[in-house]
Amino acid sequence: MFRATLKSLLSRKLRLTLSAFAVVLGVMFVAGSIVMTSSMAKSFDAMFQGINKNIDVQVTAKPKLENSGSDTASALIPASEIAKIESAPGVAKATANVFADGARVIGKDGKVAPSFAPRFGSNWTGEDDLIQLREGRGPNAPNEVVVDASIAKALNFKVGDTIGILTLQPKKEFTLVGIFGYSGDRDTLGGSQVVAWQLPVAQELMLGQKDVYTDVQLQADDGVSQTELKKTIEGVLGSGYTVQTRDEVNEANSQDIQQALSFVNYIFLGFAGVALFVGIFLILNTFSMLVAQRTRELALYRAMGAARGQVIRSVLFEALVIGVIASVVGLLFGIGIGFALGSVFSNFGGANIDLQLTVPLSAIIASFVVGIGVTLVAALFPAVRASRIPPIAAMRDAATPDKPLTKITSIGGAIFIVGGALMAWGLTENGSLWALLGGVLLVFIGVALLTPIVSRPIVSVIGRIFAWSVPGQLGRRNSARNPRRTAITAAALMVSIALVTGVSTIVASASKSISSAVGDQLNAELIVSGQQTGPQPPTFDVATLDKMEQAEGVDKVAAFYVGPAQINNKQSYLAAASDPAATRELIGLKVKSGEIDRIGPNQIVVDEDTAKDQRLSVGDQVPVQQVKGGAENYEIVGVYEQNDAFSGFMAGEDAAKNFQVAQPAQAFVKVEDGASVKDVEAEIKTLLADSPEVNVQDQSAFIDQITGQFDTILTFVQILLALAILIAILGIVNTLALSVIERTRELGLLRAIGLRRSQTTRMITVESVVISVFGALLGIVVGVGLGAAVVQALKSQGLSEFALPWGQMGTYLVLSVFVGVIAALLPALRAARLNVLAAISYE
C-alpha cells in the first residue's frame, strides 16, 4: 500500500511542491537563525581567544548596580589596588587598562556616526602583536588621539585632522595623530570602534576620575597555573572585585555575544512562526482537496479490505514524505542563508572575521521536528476525513454531499471563546506573553473554523461587485460552491492581514494617545531631546542650559538628567530636575500630596501609582543607589497625580552628580508671550551645535520623533506580511489549480457552448479575487478586534485613545485585489488552454 501511496504522490509533484513551499520557508528560517548565530558565535569566540591569549587572569570591579548595562565607569579599580596586585606572588606582569564604552566620534558632518557595536575609549598602550599602527604615531600630548581604521574609513579622517569626541564630558576636540588596525588586516574587532588617548586623558574622559582603571590583565610566573593565580589575587583583593581566568573571560565574552545575537534569533523565529502557521492552512487545504479528488481511489482501497488505520497512515505517509523533503530543502536553504547573512554581519565595517560555518545538531533536529511536525499536524484532519470515505463510494459517482457546517461552526465558536478568554487573561497584569500569544493563535484557529459559515453570505456580497458579466457570475458562484475550501484558502490571507492590521491598530492608537498627551499636557513650545544609541543617554553640555535660560524670548526651561538607579531596592530609573517648579508647570504635573515645586538634596517625589504599588507616602525614606557614590536615603516630599506624559521618581539637581553622565538629557522650553517660536528654536539650535546627539523640536516634530520609533515595528510586521502574503498567494494558486482540474469537464462544457478563452480567464480571476478580498476583509475585522482588545487592556498604561489605521486598512484591501489577480494568472491560463474535446471526455 505504501508503494501505491508513493506512486500517487509522485504523480502530483507540482501541487505538493506548492504546499511544501511554506514548510520549506519556515524550516529555512529556523535553520538559518541557528546556523547564523552559532557560526557567528564560534567565530567571535575564536576572535576573543586570539585577543585574550596573553592573559592568564583578568581583574574587574563589580558594578554598584546590577543589570544596569555596561556601566564600566561605576566599576573601577583604584591605583592602590593595582599596586597590591603587582606585588602579589606569582604575578609576572600586570597591565592596568582603561577600556570603557561611550566614546562617540563626531563626523565631519557634525553628526555622531551610528554604530551597532560598542564605541570604546581607551588608553594607548603602544603596539603589540594584536594592535598595529597603520599611520602616524601614538598620542604624546593630552590633545592627541588615535582611532582605529574602521572609524577613520567610515568618517573619512586622516592623520592631522581635528576630531571631535563626546565622552562623559561634552564635545572635546583632539588632533588625530595615528590610525591603528589589528593583526590579520582587520579594521575593527567585531565591529567595535576604539579611540585611545594618553592614560590620564582616558581616565578623565571615560571614567570621570583620576588614577582609576577598568581592568587589570595579569600574566602568571612560569609554573603558576591560571587557577592558582586567580586564588592568590582573590585573597589579595576583597569581595568587590571579579577575578577570572582566561577560560572564564572567554566564556563570558562568548555569552555576551550570544546574548547580542539573540535578537536576530527572535526575528527569524518570528518569520518562521508566521510561515509555518500560514503554511498549516495551505497544507491542510491541499490535502483536503487531494483527498476529495481521490475519493474513488481511497474507496477502492477500502473496498479491497483496507482498514481505516491504513487509509489514515497512507495519507500521513504522504505528509511524512513531503515533510522530510521540505525539511531537507529548508535545512539546506537555511544553512545557505545563515552563512550568507553571517558573512555579511561579520565583515561589516572591515571586521574581517573569518566566519566558520557551524551546523549544530540542534539546527538539524529543529528543522526535521518543525518541518515534519507541521506537515503531519496539517494532514491529520484530511487523513481522518479520508478514512471516513465509505467503500461504496467506489461504485457511485463520487460527490459525497457536503456535511452541514453546524459541527465545525460550534467547535470554531468554542475555540474562539477559549482563545479570547486566554487572550484577555494574558493581557491582565498576572497574565504572561505566552498566554497572550496562545490566545491569539486560538482566536485565529477559531475564526478559521467559523469562516465557512460566514463565507456564504459575505462571498455572495463581494461577488456581486464583480458579477456584472456572465464570467463574473460564474466565478462568483464557483467561489461560493465549496465554503470550506474557500474559507481555508482565505484563512491564510486572513491570518497575515489580521496580524499586521492588529499591530497597526495598536500603533495608531499609541500614536494618537501620545500626541494627545503631549498636546494636552505640555506647556512647552520647544523640546530638546535625542534618541539613545549607546549605553549612555544622549546629553548636552550643562553650560548650554544656562545660555538657553538667558536666551532672548525664552520664558522658562525645565531640564532633566536621567540614569539608572536602585530605588527602594528595585531596579528603576531616576530623573533629576534642574528646576522642579518649572518642570511641574511645563510638563503639567499636578500635586496629589506634599510638595513638588521644591526638591532639595536627598529629597524625591514620585507618581501616584508607583507610590501606591510600593506603599510609599510623603515623609517616607527610600534608599537610593546611583551609578556613582554610595547608597543614600532620600525623603519622599511629594506625590504627583498620574498622567500620560511623565511618571516615576524625580529628584533635585543635586542627584545629577552621581549619574554616569552629569549632563542634562532633555529640556522643555517655554517661549515668552509674543516671542517667535521659530526664532527661539533657531537660537537654541545654534547653542546646541556642539551637542550633536540632541536637537530642538516643536511639539509636532517631537511627537513625530517619539511615534517614529513605532515605524521600526511596523516595518518588521510588514515584512512578515509580505512573507505571509507570498504563502497565501501560493494557497490561492493551489486551490484554483485543483479546482480547475476538478472542473475540467465542466470547463470543457462551458467552452463547448461558447465561452471564450478570455471569458474563462475572467471567470477564474473573479473567483480568485473574491476569495482574496474575502480573506482580507476577515483579516481586517479580526485584526481590528485584536488591536482593540490590546488597546482596551492597556488603557491604564497610557493607551488612552483608540484609533484605526484607515490608510493601511485601505491599502491592504486594494493589495488583496492584486493578490487575487496574481494568484489567478497560472490557473486561469491553464483553464483557458484546455482542449475542449479532451476536457469534455475527461474523467
Place this chain on the structure above:
Amino acid sequence: MTTPMTDSSTADATGSTAAARAVDVWKVYGTTEDTRVNALAGVSAEFERGKFTAIMGPSGSGKSTLMHCLAGLDSISRGEVWIGGTRVDTLGDKGLTLLRREKVGFIFQQFNLLPTLTAEENILLPLNIGKRKPDPEWMATVIKTVGLGDRLKHRPTQLSGGQQQRVACARALVSKPDVVFADEPTGNLDSRSGAEVLQFLQNSVRDFGQTIVMVTHDPNAASYADRVVFLADGQIVDEIFEPTSDRVLEKMKTLDTFGAA
C-alpha cells in the same frame, strides 16, 4: 483472534451452504410516511457456491442496492445477510474490513484501476493491502487465464478498455475470495471486449469453482450466467436457470410492463 468470522466452508446457523444469502432483507430510505421508499422489500435469496448468478431488473428495481447490501457495502433496515458462515449485517467496521479483505472481491463498471500503478501492481494491490504474499502458482494461473502476459508492466492508460477490465477481474480473483461481486462489468465496454470479460468470468466459475454475483441490465451479459434472478420494485419476481439472451429479453419485457403497471 477476535475476528467474528467463522470458517466459511462450514454451514451457517441455518445449515445452508450458500456462498451468500439474504434473508427477508428490507432497505428503507426516508423517515416519514410520505418520503418512505422501499428499495428492498423483503428479499430472500441464496447464491450457490461455485455458480455464476446474474441479478437483473429495470432501473430502480433495487438490483444494485441488493448487491451492495450483500457485499456489506450498505447497511440494511431489517433482515439478515450472510456470506458463507458470517453474518454480515451485524459486523462493525473492523469486521467488514476483514470480510472485504478475505472473503469478497469486487469488479466495477468504471474498472477503478489506479492509473499510477502498472497492471501487475494493480492486480497485487488487494494482497498488499492485506499484507499477504501472493501464491505464485495461482497468480500465474489467473494471469494466464486473463491473457495479459505481455502487458503486465503497462499502465492502465496504455491498455484498452477490455484489457483494463480483465486486469480488474484478475485483481478480484487473485485473493481467492468466497464471492466476487461484479457491478455492470461490461457497462463501459463494446460488445466484443464485453464478451471477452464475460467469457473469462464464466471460465473462472467453471474451471476454478469461483462464485460470482453480477448485476447487469444487458440480457446478453446475463446469458453467460448459470442463473438469472429478476428484481422489480424491491422484490424478487422471477428466476431462470441456464438462461439464453432471448429468454432473458423476453422476461425483461414482461417486467417492464409489470413495472409500468
